[in-house]
Amino acid sequence: MGHMYPTKSCDSVERLIKHAVYHAKIQNCQYGMYNLAGASGWCAFDYNTHADFGSGDRICYHGVCDIFRLPKFAAYFYKSQIDPKIEKVIFIARYLIPSFNEDYGDEVIVFSNCDEIDLYVGEKYINSTKPDRINYSNLPHPPFILKNCSWWEWGASNITSLKAIGKINGKEVAQHEIYPFGKPNKLVLKPDYTELIADGADCVRVVIELQDKNRQILHLSHHPVFFEMAGPGKLIGENPFSLEAGKGAIFVQAGREPGKIVLKAYVNELIPAEIIINIIAIQEETVP
Structure with a gap:
């Protein structure tokens, strides 16, 4: 595909x-x-x-x-095709922006493994729907298709959020809420884990996100992010790093000495983001 x-x-x-x-x-x-x-x-x-x-x-x-x-x-x-006994999934495949209807007409597609979806604009209930088993009759968990969704009829610039609540056997089990995008509010660093082995090879991905006040990734952001790193290791990736769709990633690799790596990231005039990655001594015997 x-x-x-x-x-x-x-x-x-x-x-x-x-x-x-x-x-x-x-x-x-x-x-x-x-x-x-x-x-x-x-x-x-x-x-x-x-x-x-x-x-x-x-x-x-x-x-x-x-x-x-x-x-x-x-x-x-x-x-969304996973068994809900393992994880409940719900995701609104949209952005809540003024070009809402120009982007994809009056449909809102929700990917979920729930039985039913309730849609709310702010606190106002809009509609409920079941999985689309007419057009996706073979999937374990078909998408949910909500029709007649109008940015203007919902209130245009007065819209505070769009929320999908997923239910199984009539009980709420998951929800996803999206908001109109705001200004850059926070730069976030998300390491996959915060401990590395001092073997000179171990490394970790660090995800970078530029978020608004609602912790949404600003999908139109291509801001350059500047890094400073101190400690027994090295940064792998571009520095500065230009975000793509408001996000990206670099890697941090451990050196051969235990200690602490401090990674800082800067963008525009926002408060710098900072994380600490601990480098622990290798326990296994190594070949000289």
Whole structure:
């Protein structure tokens, strides 16, 4: 699918939604073909390529996640197919912006493994719906399609949020709420873990997000982020790093001495973000 419809995280909302919907349609078809063992959507992650392929920047944007393993809308379709006994999933595949209806008409698509969805604008109840088993009859957990959704009828600039509440057996089990985007409010660093082994190779991904006051990632941000690092290790990645769709990632690699790495990140006039990664002594015997 990705090869036929490559999609960047910073692409238009319409393309991000279509990318997810196309994956859902193809997987729905393969689930209905009982002589197939399965089908894998190409592919999980964007990846580096050669000059004669891809989008001209030597990157193939074929993934349901970007090159840093950060999800696009399509990733939430796949996540929604998980058994709700393992995890309850709900995701509104939209941005709450003034071009709401120009972006994808009057539909709101919600990816979820719940039985039913209630939609609210602010505190006002709008509608309830079941999974779309007419157009996605073969999927374990079809998308939810809500029609006649209008930015202007909902109140335009007075809209405070759009919330989907997922229910199973009539009981609320999950919710996802989106808001109109605000100004940059906070730079956030999210390490996958905060402890490394001092073997000179161990490393960790550190995700970077520029958020508004509602902790939403500012998807139109391409701000440069500057890093300072102190301690027994090194930073792997660009410095400064230009955000793509308000996010990105770098890596921190441990040195061979135990200690503490302090990583700071700066953007514009916001308060710097800071994390600490502990480097612990290697316990195993090593070859001299």
